[in-house]
Amino acid sequence: MKNRNFIVQGDICWSKDPQTLETRAGAFLVCAGGKSAGVFSRLPEQYAAFPLIDYSGRLIIPGLADLHAHAPQFAFRGLGMDLELLDWLEIRAFPEEAKYRDLQYARRAYGLLAGHLKRGPNTRLVIFATVHTPATLLLMDLLEESGLVSLAGKVNMDRNSPDILREASAAASLAETEEWLDACFSRNNGSGYKNTAPILTPRFIPSCSDELMRGLGELRRKYRLPVQSHLSENKKEIEWVRELCPESESYGAAYDRFGLFGGESPAAPVVMAHCVWSGEKEITLMAGRGVFAAHCPQSNTNLSSGIAPVRRFLEAGVPAGLGSDVAGGAHSSIFRAMVDAIQVSKLRRPLLGLDEKALSLEEAFYLGTAGGGAFFERCGMGRSGSFDPGCDFDALVIDDTDIAAPFELSLRDRLERTVYLSGERHIAAKYARGRKIETAG
Amino acid sequence: MKNRNFIVQGDICWSKDPQTLETRAGAFLVCAGGKSAGVFSRLPEQYAAFPLIDYSGRLIIPGLADLHAHAPQFAFRGLGMDLELLDWLEIRAFPEEAKYRDLQYARRAYGLLAGHLKRGPNTRLVIFATVHTPATLLLMDLLEESGLVSLAGKVNMDRNSPDILREASAAASLAETEEWLDACFSRNNGSGYKNTAPILTPRFIPSCSDELMRGLGELRRKYRLPVQSHLSENKKEIEWVRELCPESESYGAAYDRFGLFGGESPAAPVVMAHCVWSGEKEITLMAGRGVFAAHCPQSNTNLSSGIAPVRRFLEAGVPAGLGSDVAGGAHSSIFRAMVDAIQVSKLRRPLLGLDEKALSLEEAFYLGTAGGGAFFERCGMGRSGSFDPGCDFDALVIDDTDIAAPFELSLRDRLERTVYLSGERHIAAKYARGRKIETAG
Numbered sequence: 001m002k003n004r005n006f007i008v009q010g011d012i013c014w015s016k017d018p019q020t021l022e023t024r025a026g027a028f029l030v031c032a033g034g035k036s037a038g039v040f041s042r043l044p045e046q047y048a049a050f051p052l053i054d055y056s057g058r059l060i061i062p063g064l065a066d067l068h069a070h071a072p073q074f075a076f077r078g079l080g081m082d083l084e085l086l087d088w089l090e091i092r093a094f095p096e097e098a099k100y101r102d103l104q105y106a107r108r109a110y111g112l113l114a115g116h117l118k119r120g121p122n123t124r125l126v127i128f129a130t131v132h133t134p135a136t137l138l139l140m141d142l143l144e145e146s147g148l149v150s151l152a153g154k155v156n157m158d159r160n161s162p163d164i165l166r167e168a169s170a171a172a173s174l175a176e177t178e179e180w181l182d183a184c185f186s187r188n189n190g191s192g193y194k195n196t197a198p199i200l201t202p203r204f205i206p207s208c209s210d211e212l213m214r215g216l217g218e219l220r221r222k223y224r225l226p227v228q229s230h231l232s233e234n235k236k237e238i239e240w241v242r243e244l245c246p247e248s249e250s251y252g253a254a255y256d257r258f259g260l261f262g263g264e265s266p267a268a269p270v271v272m273a274h275c276v277w278s279g280e281k282e283i284t285l286m287a288g289r290g291v292f293a294a295h296c297p298q299s300n301t302n303l304s305s306g307i308a309p310v311r312r313f314l315e316a317g318v319p320a321g322l323g324s325d326v327a328g329g330a331h332s333s334i335f336r337a338m339v340d341a342i343q344v345s346k347l348r349r350p351l352l353g354l355d356e357k358a359l360s361l362e363e364a365f366y367l368g369t370a371g372g373g374a375f376f377e378r379c380g381m382g383r384s385g386s387f388d389p390g391c392d393f394d395a396l397v398i399d400d401t402d403i404a405a406p407f408e409l410s411l412r413d414r415l416e417r418t419v420y421l422s423g424e425r426h427i428a429a430k431y432a433r434g435r436k437i438e439t440a441g
Numbered sequence: 442m443k444n445r446n447f448i449v450q451g452d453i454c455w456s457k458d459p460q461t462l463e464t465r466a467g468a469f470l471v472c473a474g475g476k477s478a479g480v481f482s483r484l485p486e487q488y489a490a491f492p493l494i495d496y497s498g499r500l501i502i503p504g505l506a507d508l509h510a511h512a513p514q515f516a517f518r519g520l521g522m523d524l525e526l527l528d529w530l531e532i533r534a535f536p537e538e539a540k541y542r543d544l545q546y547a548r549r550a551y552g553l554l555a556g557h558l559k560r561g562p563n564t565r566l567v568i569f570a571t572v573h574t575p576a577t578l579l580l581m582d583l584l585e586e587s588g589l590v591s592l593a594g595k596v597n598m599d600r601n602s603p604d605i606l607r608e609a610s611a612a613a614s615l616a617e618t619e620e621w622l623d624a625c626f627s628r629n630n631g632s633g634y635k636n637t638a639p640i641l642t643p644r645f646i647p648s649c650s651d652e653l654m655r656g657l658g659e660l661r662r663k664y665r666l667p668v669q670s671h672l673s674e675n676k677k678e679i680e681w682v683r684e685l686c687p688e689s690e691s692y693g694a695a696y697d698r699f700g701l702f703g704g705e706s707p708a709a710p711v712v713m714a715h716c717v718w719s720g721e722k723e724i725t726l727m728a729g730r731g732v733f734a735a736h737c738p739q740s741n742t743n744l745s746s747g748i749a750p751v752r753r754f755l756e757a758g759v760p761a762g763l764g765s766d767v768a769g770g771a772h773s774s775i776f777r778a779m780v781d782a783i784q785v786s787k788l789r790r791p792l793l794g795l796d797e798k799a800l801s802l803e804e805a806f807y808l809g810t811a812g813g814g815a816f817f818e819r820c821g822m823g824r825s826g827s828f829d830p831g832c833d834f835d836a837l838v839i840d841d842t843d844i845a846a847p848f849e850l851s852l853r854d855r856l857e858r859t860v861y862l863s864g865e866r867h868i869a870a871k872y873a874r875g876r877k878i879e880t881a882g
Contacts, residue, residue: 406550
């Protein structure tokens with residue numbers, strides 16, 4: 001653990017809460033055993049022996065968390081964006097996902113993804129794989145190797161899906177899921193992964209039979225597993241769910257029937273992507289059950305879904321973070337998701353006639369760091385996205401010198417510019433849980 | 442002129458019309474005297490003596506045109522984006538613009554801008570300077586040196602503006618404008634600029650008195666000058682213009698009263714930024730007068746203005762291109778404006794309930810290349826944005842190898858990815874009018 005005791009010095013910014021950004025110029029951030037020991041203007045005596053890494057003049061901020069992405073879709077991000085959702089699934093997504101039965105193809109494609117993720121600003125992610133167990137394990141192995149912290153899921157889908165992807169039956173899907181979970185737990189001679197964990201992944205209500213959902217609910221309780229899925233993304237989909245589950249009073253309630261919408265076990269939280277059209281009843285249920293909303297503004301735009309009511313999530317106490325939804329979103333960086341979130345929130349007033357405040361930079365930055373980072377804490381994988389003492393040491397060092405200005409900028413202004421204008425090349429260093437991630441790879 | 446005769450070989454894409462993309466793999470594009478002589482699968486004998494530059498495996502596309510930007514706002518792009526329009530103007534834009542009375546400050550700030558523009562994908566721009574003649578000329582000198590092709594304007598504003606920027610009177614503003622024009626025409630020992638030209642720049646109706654507008658209309662006729670301004674950007678502004686010009690039946694008509702809304706002289710076209718809320722009467726007037734719409738989707742989002750009816754512009758025959766509107770938009774790249782234009786067009790249906798087709802990649806690419814490039818032709822500065830024979834040779838060479846995919850991509854797919862995912866580092870070479878632009882500077 002020795003190499004996880006050190007100090008970084010630089011211009012440090014992090015979220016205290018959704019409205020408050022903390023900034024400390026030329027301060028010290030201490031990493032002790034892979035966790036933050038706090039930010040200090042003068043270095044406490046007790047850390048005098050820790051090696052100091054001098055990042056003077058650079059920004060140091062928490063690592064970003066991507067709460068929703070599809071690993072097999074990375075290969076075609078930024079392609080076919082003119083297609084509507086159903087055509088896009090049929091022409092791009094499903095045929096591509098089917099390729100992952102071929103482990104060699106998966107190795108090539110997921111290898112590109114892992115390299116890309118290492119170079120980008122995200123340190124944590126919650127991600128869909130495909131229905132294929134070997135390729136899902138391969139993805140998890142690559143994520144583990146990368147040093148990033150992640151939750152990844154073998155997808156379940158046993159109805160309303162193309163033959164090339166649909167699992168033979170609920171029983172087969174559940175058996176395969178248990179086999180996958182066993183393999184995860186027995187990885188590394190039985191000690192399991194260090195930075196990677198399985199998450200149950202029913203694709204969404206329309207593609208999972210009641211029997212499958214019931215079985216996944218049982219697996220969730222048996223292993224205390226977290227769950228990821230899709231919720232209230234677009235109006236046609238919601239109509240479909242209403243037809244499939246006439247007894248449920250909301251889309252969320254359709255998950256809840258099977259014990260897949262949060263509640264009882266704090267170690268088994270749920271994250272739902274999109275929530276674009278979640279109404280008051282669904283929002284109240286999410287808040288009560290601690291269900292996380294993964295806001296994916298770019299995907300919701302690209303797929304003509306709409307603009308999620310993030311201001312309501314914040315007011316109602318729905319825990320929320322940001323998602324890239326690659327490849328519904330073309331960009332994996334959560335900096336981009338912050339900008340997208342702010343931008344679409346500004347269209348709700350002029351287009352929907354709502355008297356609603358747009359998201360601020362502080363709020364978007366919070367969502368992309370501490371907001372999403374809280375999901376990992378709920379999963380027992382350490383809190384991230386903040387430098388409060390006890391948080392995992394996930395940090396980005398940003399060299400923003402070439403985003404030049406002819407005048408002096410405050411730290412807050414430099415952070416705003418970084419969010420809007422930075423790219424991979426501005427990431428001077430990246431750490432997850434106190435370990436440096438090789439960004440040049 | 443010898444060095445402007447050459448051939449580039451690579452994977453060539455350009456717009457034939459808004460719906461049609463031409464793609465030629467491994468083809469030859471001939472530059473003869475700074476103009477395109479066409480794209481050829483086999484090189485015609487007559488060009489056999491021209492030197493060949495081998496860009497095999499790279500994309501070659503027309504240079505992009507930015508039809509609307511504010512040079513003095515570049516310094517604070519990506520800052521203060523949480524502010525609403527009026528606060529943003531008061532806190533960020535006006536105080537910053539006032540600094541350009543100091544030529545030393547202007548030199549530092551415009552130097553950063555010129556370097557940035559050289560590295561980016563745009564080869565043409567239509568840009569606002571400030572009210573200050575010396576700084577405007579300095580900007581034009583720097584643009585001329587850069588090799589980019591541009592129209593730049595000294596701003597006119599004599600009412601409803603802060604003291605630090607408002608010109609003393611209409612007469613003073615007009616006298617200053619003629620002085621600026623004289624200086625432009627007498628640059629380079631009387632031969633004027635080669636790639637840079639003046640464009641009349643009344644800020645917008647609210648900040649220009651009738652007397653000033655009348656005088657600018659006279660200058661337009663006298664010198665056959667093009668005009669740039671703002672039109673129908675947001676609802677409050679439109680209300681204000683209605684109060685100021687009760688006799689005009691639209692915002693556009695308020696310009697038209699003074700001969701500043703296109704028409705008579707083909708060499709003196711008009712480009713209007715935004716046109717978010719242009720109604721049918723205004724659109725009809727624009728189409729009839731050949732007034733260009735500079736669609737600035739990111740700015741219209743950042744400033745909560747709304748989403749312009751670009752589909753209507755295309756249908757109604759309003760000539761249109763894209764604008765970054767830096768710093769209402771944080772990004773100067775017209776690739777980003779293409780993506781923004783597609784994305785916001787996808788929100789019109791779910792949010793406004795319109796049965797309207799979103800912009801396609803082809804349409805957005807057309808707007809950002811040939812669409813905007815047509816404005817320069819109308820100004821007598823050469824047509825750009827296409828490789829049709831006779832067009833100016835404005836070209837980008839894109840090395841997209843690191844936007845990797847685990848499968849073969851068509852040229853059209855590679856172009857889509859370039860639009861969505863490329864950055865400065867992907868620009869392997871850049872030409873304007875057959876001259877190479879130094880992108881590393």
